[in-house]
Amino acid sequence: MDTDNSVNLAIEQLHRQRPRSRFVRYSVCLMLLVIALSWLLGDFFTTDLFNGRRLQNLQRFLQELIPYPLQGRAFDWAIALDWLDKILADRGWQALGTTLAISVAAIVMAGCSSLVFTLLAARTLSTTEPFLPAPLGKHSRFKQSAWWLVVAITRLMLIFLRAIPEYVWAFLLLAVLGISAWPIVLALALHNIGILGKLSAEVVENLPTAALASLRGLGASRLQIAGAAIMPMALPRLLMFFFYRWETCVREATVLGMLGFVSLGFWIQDARARNVYDEMFLLIILGAALIMGGDLVSAIVRALIRNNR
Amino acid sequence: MIRLSRRRWVIITILIAGLWSCVALDLNPAGLAIGAGGLGLAGEFFTHALHPALQYESAVPAGTIPILLRSLQAAWWTLIFATTAISLAVAIGMLLGFTASTAWWSEDLTARDTTWRRIITAYLAPAIYGSTRILINLMRSIHELLWAVLLLAAFGIHHMGAAIAIAIPCGGTLAKIFAEMIDETPRDAALAMRDAGATPLQIYFIGLLPRALPDIAAYTLYRFECALRTSAVLGFFGFPTLGFYIAASFENLHYAEVWTYLYVLFGLVALVDWWSGKLRRNMLLWTQTTA
Amino acid sequence: MLLRNVSVRYGALTALDSVSLEVQAGEAIALVGPSGAGKTTLLKLFNGAVRPSTGEVSVDGRILAALSPAELQQVRADTGFIYQDLNLIPNLRVIQNIVTGRFGRRSLFGSAVDVLLPSRSTARAVYRVLEQVGIEEKLYLRTDMLSGGQQQRVAIARALYQQPRALLCDEPVASVDPLRARAVLALLKKLSEDNGLTLCVSLHHLELAKEFFPRLVAVRNGRILFDKKPDAITDQEYTEIYRLTHAAENNNGEPENTHQ
Numbered sequence: 001m002d003t004d005n006s007v008n009l010a011i012e013q014l015h016r017q018r019p020r021s022r023f024v025r026y027s028v029c030l031m032l033l034v035i036a037l038s039w040l041l042g043d044f045f046t047t048d049l050f051n052g053r054r055l056q057n058l059q060r061f062l063q064e065l066i067p068y069p070l071q072g073r074a075f076d077w078a079i080a081l082d083w084l085d086k087i088l089a090d091r092g093w094q095a096l097g098t099t100l101a102i103s104v105a106a107i108v109m110a111g112c113s114s115l116v117f118t119l120l121a122a123r124t125l126s127t128t129e130p131f132l133p134a135p136l137g138k139h140s141r142f143k144q145s146a147w148w149l150v151v152a153i154t155r156l157m158l159i160f161l162r163a164i165p166e167y168v169w170a171f172l173l174l175a176v177l178g179i180s181a182w183p184i185v186l187a188l189a190l191h192n193i194g195i196l197g198k199l200s201a202e203v204v205e206n207l208p209t210a211a212l213a214s215l216r217g218l219g220a221s222r223l224q225i226a227g228a229a230i231m232p233m234a235l236p237r238l239l240m241f242f243f244y245r246w247e248t249c250v251r252e253a254t255v256l257g258m259l260g261f262v263s264l265g266f267w268i269q270d271a272r273a274r275n276v277y278d279e280m281f282l283l284i285i286l287g288a289a290l291i292m293g294g295d296l297v298s299a300i301v302r303a304l305i306r307n308n309r
Numbered sequence: 310m311i312r313l314s315r316r317r318w319v320i321i322t323i324l325i326a327g328l329w330s331c332v333a334l335d336l337n338p339a340g341l342a343i344g345a346g347g348l349g350l351a352g353e354f355f356t357h358a359l360h361p362a363l364q365y366e367s368a369v370p371a372g373t374i375p376i377l378l379r380s381l382q383a384a385w386w387t388l389i390f391a392t393t394a395i396s397l398a399v400a401i402g403m404l405l406g407f408t409a410s411t412a413w414w415s416e417d418l419t420a421r422d423t424t425w426r427r428i429i430t431a432y433l434a435p436a437i438y439g440s441t442r443i444l445i446n447l448m449r450s451i452h453e454l455l456w457a458v459l460l461l462a463a464f465g466i467h468h469m470g471a472a473i474a475i476a477i478p479c480g481g482t483l484a485k486i487f488a489e490m491i492d493e494t495p496r497d498a499a500l501a502m503r504d505a506g507a508t509p510l511q512i513y514f515i516g517l518l519p520r521a522l523p524d525i526a527a528y529t530l531y532r533f534e535c536a537l538r539t540s541a542v543l544g545f546f547g548f549p550t551l552g553f554y555i556a557a558s559f560e561n562l563h564y565a566e567v568w569t570y571l572y573v574l575f576g577l578v579a580l581v582d583w584w585s586g587k588l589r590r591n592m593l594l595w596t597q598t599t600a
Numbered sequence: 601m602l603l604r605n606v607s608v609r610y611g612a613l614t615a616l617d618s619v620s621l622e623v624q625a626g627e628a629i630a631l632v633g634p635s636g637a638g639k640t641t642l643l644k645l646f647n648g649a650v651r652p653s654t655g656e657v658s659v660d661g662r663i664l665a666a667l668s669p670a671e672l673q674q675v676r677a678d679t680g681f682i683y684q685d686l687n688l689i690p691n692l693r694v695i696q697n698i699v700t701g702r703f704g705r706r707s708l709f710g711s712a713v714d715v716l717l718p719s720r721s722t723a724r725a726v727y728r729v730l731e732q733v734g735i736e737e738k739l740y741l742r743t744d745m746l747s748g749g750q751q752q753r754v755a756i757a758r759a760l761y762q763q764p765r766a767l768l769c770d771e772p773v774a775s776v777d778p779l780r781a782r783a784v785l786a787l788l789k790k791l792s793e794d795n796g797l798t799l800c801v802s803l804h805h806l807e808l809a810k811e812f813f814p815r816l817v818a819v820r821n822g823r824i825l826f827d828k829k830p831d832a833i834t835d836q837e838y839t840e841i842y843r844l845t846h847a848a849e850n851n852n853g854e855p856e857n858t859h860q
Contacts, residue, residue, distance in 0.1 A: 042468055182341055507700070507711070
């Protein structure tokens with residue numbers, strides 16, 4: 001039909017002109033390509049995961065997960081609880097407490113320290129004239145470049161702190177500081193300063209500028225504005241991020257002990273080295289319980305903050 | 310009794326908890342005083358920061374590829390493990406995210422007319438929902454490295470084990486976030502679809518999912534960066550990623566080499582960070598028409 | 601469409617109280633009244649979106665409560681609803697929003713195909729519907745890039761795409777200036793006449809209702825005040841409704857919807 005044809009033509013033209021992002025399309029193609037290459041080139045299927053020897057190994061391993069005193073016997077609550085009790089008393093409770101303390105110390109340190117970096121990295125605050133139009137003239141352009149440098153260096157430092165995983169930080173710091181709680185806590189704290197600093201800087205940058213500009217117009221210094229206006233406004237979101245990161249800190253704290261400091265991770269590694277898989281599995285489950293407890297506390301506190309002032 | 314807002318109480322509690330933890334761990338500033346040995350090591354280590362190794366620091370077996378190539382190769386392996394893990398995690402996340410969400414059987418979007426529908430919404434779906442939530446929590450509560458430890462003990466070193474070890478907690482987190490995001494999407498368009506006669510599944514996949522997709526994609530990209538870092542750390546356990554070479558060079562006291570690998574890791578993470586940021590911005594405003 | 605002695609109660613709140621209304625096929629009526637009077641609830645009864653607490657709703661002589669789920673779905677698919685908030689998906693393209701209108705008649709797979717890879721005939725059908733509302737060149741644009749008025753026309757097009765037998769519009773001109781309001785109402789009237797649809801529009805602007813609709817049903821506090829042709833309305837009734845609708849507007853600045 002004639003009208004059908006003209007409609008078809010119109011549709012095709014509109015289709016060709018439709019808004020789309022070249023970058024997004026190419027990125028998606030690249031992603032799919034990389035995923036396909038990774039699966040094909042990654043030696044995932046070259047050796048058989050379930051060949052004879054591995055299956056035997058697996059079977060043996062699963063057997064060894066059963067608590068030692070119960071292996072080969074009928075299940076008995078008394079024996080199981082006794083075995084559980086011994087491990088808990090000997091190392092379990094202490095390990096859990098230490099791990100929890102590590103996570104809290106690290107996140108509190110990170111939270112307090114990141115405030116400084118947040119203020120330095122927030123582009124709205126770290127300029128010649130925060131919240132007000134930029135002044136002209138050669139002198140102020142020099143000042144502006146200096147501020148830009150401050151922001152750039154701070155952000156670069158934050159990226160570096162974030163990019164290195166906590167495990168690697170801990171590894172390096174243990175060599176320098178010797179075996180104590182400090183390397184572990186510092187490693188967690190440094191990494192999280194990088195993350196909290198960046199997230200908080202974004203929150204500060206996205207604050208509505210009207211009130212802040214008027215404060216600046218009255219002559220307040222950057223520090224005064226930060227304390228009186230920025231912190232109160234940004235605080236709810238910052239607290240949310242704080243608790244999200246705490247949940248991650250608890251998770252990391254359960255494994256960082258594997259590098260040598262006596263905590264949950266240490267005993268897990270210890271059990272693994274001794275091939276005592278039932279204890280290792282129990283400790284892993286204890287870690288999971290600690291994490292789930294931490295998640296619960298975090299969720300409750302976050303709900304409290306959200307619903308009320 | 311001073312009346313403080315809840316927020317203030319929370320902050321006070323946080324500070325007290327922090328202080329208590331420091332005391333419990335014997336964290337005093339004295340502990341930061343690095344002994345002579347440590348100071349020397351730190352000094353040596355940091356002086357190499359500006360001179361990362363461009364060649365191996367000691368004799369290497371004939372035929373070993375130059376260090377820069379090896380670091381790139383390690384970076385490639387890091388990327389491989391991360392992408393396979395995230396692809397598995399997305400699959401897990403989509404599946405479990407569906408069963409863990411309430412949107413496809415919730416009251417305002419499902420008509421409880423047929424008996425089959427009534428059985429599903431009253432008994433079957435809540436049961437699936439509950440068990441999925443428990444499963445997801447278990448998956449998320451064991452660290453990737455601990456999954457790796459378990460899989461290593463069970464199967465020995467196998468690349469699939471590394472991918473699965475990262476994918477399980479990652480997939481669990483993705484599932485939880487997917488379900489939350491979809492459940493919290495505004496349901497106005499979905500209600501319109503319901504009034505026009507669409508089925509709950511149609512409403513879920515086309516009324517709710519596309520609306521939540523930008524946020525879901527953004528979170529998945531963030532998780533990919535996490536997977537990248539975990540993949541690097543798996544090198545400490547024997548897999549051929551950057552962590553392996555960092556540990557090896559450090560133990561041999563080849564600090565310049567360590568910095569080479571650290572810089573490559575930093576570059577990889579920064580590159581992915583830049584790319585994902587650009588992708589997120591572009592997804593938000595695809596207004597450009599192609600020439 | 602017929603409402604017989606219908607009451608709708610939400611707990612202690614009575615939205616509608618013993619309302620009876622009959623609308624013939626092809627008729628165009630306006631529901632007038634202040635916000636919260638129950639106009640939206642009335643419209644939703646015709647759609648099957650709201651169930652009456654007492655009384656019965658019937659369409660084409662069939663009581664809705666007695667229909668099987670499949671038949672009820674058919675009735676819903678046959679009724680087009682245009683919401684005050686439009687209820688479109690903002691980050692989808694216009695064509696994708698419109699095809700959701702026929703989901704009641706498509707399978708899950710079919711609806712996915714329609715959204716991701718619409719066939720040529722689907723695109724043609726959507727184009728034709730957009731032509732009727734006048735924004736066919738926006739076919740592939742993202743819905744949130746359109747102005748408010750254009751988005752409203754997308755919502756209207758979506759309802760038209762359903763190939764309905766009735767068109768229900770909830771406060772289409774509530775926050776629109778008089779010139780645009782006239783254009784929208786004229787469009788609605790034209791579409792319903794061209795396609796032979798029954799048209800029910802809820803308004804709170806009495807003059808506009810009188811201008812465009814041959815039959816006005818005034819609603820106040822969940823009851824029908826009158827149901828007449830515009831010239832048959834007595835001065836007293838007119839003043840009453842006028843006072844109510846304008847008082848509500850002046851009190852709140854902007855009319856609000858108490859129940860959706």
